Amino acid sequence: MLNARLLLGRARPLATRQSCVFGRATMTTSDAPIRFGPFEVTEQVFLTTPHSFALVNLKPLIPGHVLVCPRAAHERLLDLSPDETADLLATVQLTQRLLARTYFGTGNGGAATSRDTASPSPSSGARGAGSFTVAVQDGPEAGQTVPHVHVHVIPRTRGDMGEGRPSDDVYVRLAAEAGNVGGALWDRQRRPAPGGDMPRVEDDDRAVRTAAQMSEEAGRYRMTLRDMGVEQ
Template sequence: MSKPFMFSAFNVTNQVFYQAKHSFAIVNLKPILPGHVLVIPRRIGDLFESVAKVQSVLEKIYTATASNIGIQDGQDAGQTVPHLHVHLIPRKKLDFNENDEVYQHLEKAEANLESLQATGKEAITGDQVPPTSMKKSIPRDEDRQPRTPEVMQEEATWLRSYFEQNQ
């Protein structure tokens, strides 16, 4: 990847694991479940083609049986980074007590990112086994901390290898 990948004002080059002609996918700063990623368009044209491809591979990697695909368009819809993006969350039966709890977790995660931006902090800057950082169970929302750029880069490198093998 020679040119920088920007997500609004954030340089996310090291978090990119998939790229198409006009969109790319990055690992998430505060994933709700393992495999929670963002697909970001540079142009809208191939966005959903990229979403479908990333979804298919992630469901295999994380042995998911389904996925949540979400777009929050505008601040009043919960969007905190002012750039169109798609949340893609691989799902398994009973990963939440109530299926729709995922939306409450997503809303809280977006609110936490907004708090980091307000303070001026830089929030976003292999083999078949996920990086150690992704093997943990998901803690309560209030206990989740932003991941370091190094941890996110490790996951992106791991995911990128799947896409390179399946091209």
């Protein structure tokens, strides 16, 4: 079984309310919450590394749309150190392999190997039946709504934007209310149920998910990482 530190160093325990055994590694209870900008997202996180974490999205554009962030709440990509930058990209790649296995039925078709994860080649890992949109909105003028660097990792298949719509329509949605990660989090935390005082952003395509739905998705991804042989 591959130890994740071959790729990412020794991963820190994920903050959860219960211990989870993943292969030989144990993810133990931690009191330290994980924050995405001003928002606590501990229950949405499915992968942690020394410098990064990956979490499911409150309002995904497409099934499997997740975010990868540095642990430190850097506002801009240029604020990351070289070690943080390398770890962030490695975490993005591992997340792509996870999503490829989940949504494309690829990802080497079995347990990851040190060659596949530590030194990926163009023909290995996430390459297969689908593609990925990997995007960073680096600053408010680029559409960033949470002042914390985050990489959108979105699994793509033909026709996923809807019949007759171009595949690059995803960038329009990222820039619009549909991709407003900060707005969705803000709305959910300050007005968790109908009848609250805070005005809700109207959006016909809005699909804000419940905490239980996001926790279930994060749990499925953690199980897939275990099946891939990735220890945290």
